[in-house]
Amino acid sequence: MSVRAGVLREGRGRCAPRLVSLVSLVSLVATAAGCGGSGGPSGPPPERAALAAGTVARVGQEEVHEGTVSRIATSQRIDATAARDLAIRDALFASEARSRGASNDPDLDRRVSAALARRLLHQLLAEADRLGPVTDAELERVMARRWLELDRPEGFRTVHAVVRLAENADAATRSRAEVVARAIREAVLPVGKEARTIARPQATRPFEDVNDPIVASFRSAVDGVDKDGFEIVVEALAPVTADGRLVRPEGGMLVESFARAASALEARGDTSPLVPTSYGVHVIVLLERTPAQSVPLEERRRLVRDEVVWGRASAARSKLLEGLRRDVLVDRSAESLLALVPIER
Template structure:
């Protein structure tokens, strides 16, 4: 059987199933249609609500919807008469369509399960924290005098002294920062060059390292808790982050700060304002995603139960898994 005939047979049989499920067969010898029935095809009644649903779904008039349903019922009857509904390939087509209908029902049930709970809101907020619950961030440039592992006290004192010299050397960069505004990116994700940062790096690298290593570089914005303002999960050393957050204005310099990497001098380039969406507005914004999560969880639970009870036949679980539930 060609794929086109299989699809027609499957669709016809499914339409017949929908009609038969919608209303029981009429009593034998009935001469008139019940009030909620618009047509009768053989022993099958075409109910008003089915026609209304077809009209709404396809954006057509009730008369056209009625004619379409009657036509499908006629085709379905002929398909059954010929035994097309029993062909394995048609059964697979039917299984796939029924799987999609089941997933649609799971999505409806999820939508009707009530408002977004506090736990669901917390989980969704964590996934989208940059847009929904972003604390203030601090964009900086720093120079760090790297400390070797198990550095002795003399080495640590030397690193602190070099950091002090760097702080003095970068005072010219501070003046540039005070006279300028943070540059703004024009449609680019990459941070634009900042003359104050460039001057800081150049001045820091001019200081003699005295056998140690000096690393100077601009850094992405970070929160006071150390979380980088990025979709990627990144964190900075907490001592560094607290020191960065203590700087009040562009051009402010920290005293030498020791972290697990070495001794830093930090200059603030920009404070990134917090973005906190009110809770109820946030709840509305994440609703579609939460409903999709509920439906996916119900799908996984159903598949697990079917597999456990050995009730899955002919790859029906595969049909379910292939259909994605989107928010």
């Protein structure tokens, strides 16, 4: 005998269980013990009886269902009769394996448990899909994460200098810092005018930070200002939205007062008035306004549907697991016992 793709090819003299029609839904009860050897007597004929809807055969206590036959026929590209034959033979051998104790293998138990767990997760996913279209609330939650891709506002790319100042600085110290910041603004005003005559280099990929020559000119102008003992920080920043979100894949936020001041600048080279924040006093020069990009609402729903369905299934999984964990008991000495478990590496 040889086994190939789940099919047992029987030699001459072996008895094969007689099959029944899918349409008639009658029972076939067969046992391996009823088959004689080569030239021996055949076993008793299979019993026939009405079965429950959807059940096409019964082998001992094993039932063969229409869905099983359909899946076998589809996956192996065979007709329903041949598929039913395979399902019945699998059931026969499975029953015999259990009678011989083959099902008592711990490794088999683990594999069966893992397969059942995966099957349950697939069912949860199917149930989540049947809940219907993406709701407004679900879309809003996804948009909070994917706004950069689906609904990106206009951004404002800047270079700035900040005179660092503690939030609890006294009035005299704050006044000195503002004097330094005004000197910085005067020093960078010509840089802003220069920026209007020099186009910003074009990026070759989305969100790329190119080497804008105005940044070097800005830094050089700031370096020439008397700092009066204050720390001065110069930074070229990613575009920021009017509400403070940084327009870049890694995200981030800027303080609202800075973002508002940046969004008030209209053209490349425009210079802000002094902008106080919790970090100190800033002077900002606009380098570029990045355009808004928005995907139509219904297209957004289509694009986020898979993510929403997975989110629904994940939430159902977590809720189910939380309820099931109430039935878990762990021995108090489990940690010490687990430390003794041999693990192959």
